[in-house]
């Protein structure tokens with residue numbers, strides 16, 4: 001069985017990807033220092049798949065500890081590197097923390113992969129590398145823009161590191177996957193995103209609906225879009241997850257055209273903030289308490305993906321609709337509340 005190391009396996013996208021990998025016959029081990037991730041993800045994975053996934057509680061900035069994982073698992077065939085900090089606001093206030101964590105961990109993972117002959121690595125990148133693009137949808141050739149935050153810069157730097165590394169290590173394959181806006185939870189709602197104080201739209205919507213927040217704000221109503229609110233490409237996290245399994249298999253089968261390829265992972269559809277709220281209200285049957293406020297600094301007006309490349313080369317497609325996104329996110333929020341109430345009693 002093909003063994004894959006998932007870094008950040010106790011985080012949001014990592015955990016959903018582990019489920020898809022297991023469903024496709026891979027054996028998975030996880031490394032997560034649990035500074036942001038939660039072991040609750042691994043128990044959710046066990047409930048869904050029946051499989052116990054081993055986690056190494058290791059900080060990837062520590063090279064010796066990272067190397068131990070590779071020494072103990074000489075049969076790893078690929079690494080999917082999710083582990084990173086991802087809060088845009090925090091990165092603006094604490095840039096060194098972001099450069100240190102997101103860059104050192106990547107360098108250590110690549111070094112260990114090279115030294116231990118693990119030839120396939122997937123790197124989590126972000127559509128933030130495109131900034132405010134001149135032409136929509138954005139394809140992989142769209143020129144990259146000056147990053148809006150240290151977080152976004154770590155993604156551009158991470159891509160550049162993979163490109164330089166692959167150039168001098170021709171036997172080695174890297175896939176750079178640029179995520180648009182990952183949202184939703186596993187359909188069972190046993191796992192989903194855990195954030196104390198989320199800033200992202202979907203958890204803000206569900207937290208408002210459940211009463212954790214009195215009201216939410218729509219940031220901006222005067223953008224040049226169909227209803228004045230920003231446009232994004234929201235994609236179900238299980239669709240993102242499946243693209244990772246396919247990208248790995250693509251490298252393992254030797255189907256890649258070059259040893260460092262970039263893929264956009266988006267649904268290809270642009271949706272406004274107000275349309276997201278409408279979808280939530282329809283699916284949940286609840287009226288959301290929101291008000292329209294000022295623009296949020298740093299927000300791009302609109303971005304959505306041309307995902308032709310991933311469809312053509314990876315045979316991938318998005319299976320989940322926006323309503324399924326909202327339904328799963330809402331059930332996950334309700335499950336979390338239910339569990340915290342049981343815990344309190």
Ligand SMILES: O=c1ccn([C@@H]2O[C@H](COP(=O)(O)OP(=O)(O)O[C@H]3O[C@H](CO)[C@H](O)[C@H](O)[C@H]3O)[C@@H](O)[C@H]2O)c(=O)[nH]1
Nearest residue numbers: 126128181199200201202204217218219230232273296299
């Ligand atoms: O309370 C809120 C939260 C968000 N929004 C709006 O909802 C849209 C989506 O915002 P998110 O914060 O959910 O997502 P972003 O598009 O800002 O974030 C994306 O780009 C970031 C980089 O800028 C990171 O890469 C991040 O992981 C990725 O999801 C934006 O128009 C935002 O203004 C609101 O109106 N109200």
